[in-house]
Amino acid sequence: MANYSILFRPDLLQVFWAGMQAGNFITDAVIPINTSRRTGRTVLANAGGVRPRRGRNLKGRCLTFTQREEIAILRAQGQSLRAIGEVIGRSASTVSRELRRNTKPGTAYRATSAHMLAYERASRPKPAKLHTNMALRTVVED
Template sequence: MTFAEREDIAVRRAIGQSLRVIGAAVGRSASTISRELRRNNVPGSGYRATTAHALAYERASRPKPAKLHVNVELRAKVEKDFQKKYSPEQIAGRLKREFPGREEMWVSPETIYQSLYVQSRGALTQELTRYLRTGRGLRHPSRKTGQRKNRIPDMINISQRPAEVKDRAVPGHWEGDLIIGKGNQTAIGTLVERSTNYTMLVHLPNGYTAEKMRDALTVKIKTLPEALRGTLTWDQGVEMREWKKIALDAGIEIFFCDPHSPWQRGINENTNGLLRQYFPKGSDLGVHSEEDLNWVAAELNDRPRKRLSFEKPIEAIGKLLLQ
């Protein structure tokens, strides 16, 4: 059972769902859920994913040493990719692409996590956890934050967006938003191309009023070839009050998500989470130069992505530009 499954079980158990309902949700039988709760539970503290996962691994027998213990080449490769801020899933997927005929150089994401977090499995130093998106030294269930509720006049709703945008097969359709800095005083604009996950960052050194956003976003979009300026989907933030001028000057159609619907910009939301590794919440984003932002975007575009079969965004968009 994976850590993600145990997280889901813990949350559902806490809200009182039955074993049958929990099993259906995680794709396991009710008897498996019952056994999991019975065997990997600490009396008096309730079922917790982190504790349960550690207990399960401590109990499991390992007749052979773990790969990351004995394979020095593999361990060095994993450590190097961690320093590039690749996630365990990205590392595991990229290993299969780079070493297609060498199974000894393959390792699962969960094995990498266990090597970091479970002391008895620890071939990797726990200091590498700082390269994870969360930067946590301990595993915790993920939490979702609320979204802004601002609305702007005369916007065109996402429901009117061309049908070709939805399946991500046609390039040139973008999702955008802001990441906000300390005291809501500074921000960085983020743009992500839907078919390739290619990311661009918008420099906003003097604030993010509608006028400043209009000028900076227009300049950034116009760096793209016309063929890659299809649509842009944005949150309902007041920084986009000048959206009509942006659309006209940059030659791109602009649409707005429904309120409280971050999944309508799912790729952008995920990318903003990745960017928090570089721009922590509560930090002053105004101290970063445009060169800093371009460097971060380049590093992010060099990360392999699961949705692209662990191809990198820079590789994926490079094919489009050659065409």
């Protein structure tokens, strides 16, 4: 597997947060995703120590990162939308919509950037209360 920054891979972030939620130390939570303790500390600090709430969390009916990689590879090979849909187990319209939404004009489809864009669209725009209310955060920390 290629090494991507945890900050740009929502699926890696979820593994990190699952480790933190299980009660692991930062050092133990970053082991499964093969990143440094410093990166884990950065993620934790940016979130205010609280796991960010995400909308759909890209589960279920949404495309996975693996499916997006398949779309990128098959599209680069010149496969049709129907052929790509058959390989990943989705309809051709789903593949077409994915390519339309997550490809920048004049560039090729990139699985990493497409996954990040989809994740950002799935997120709630509302920040966590403990992240915005410092007085409440201080009380909870104490």
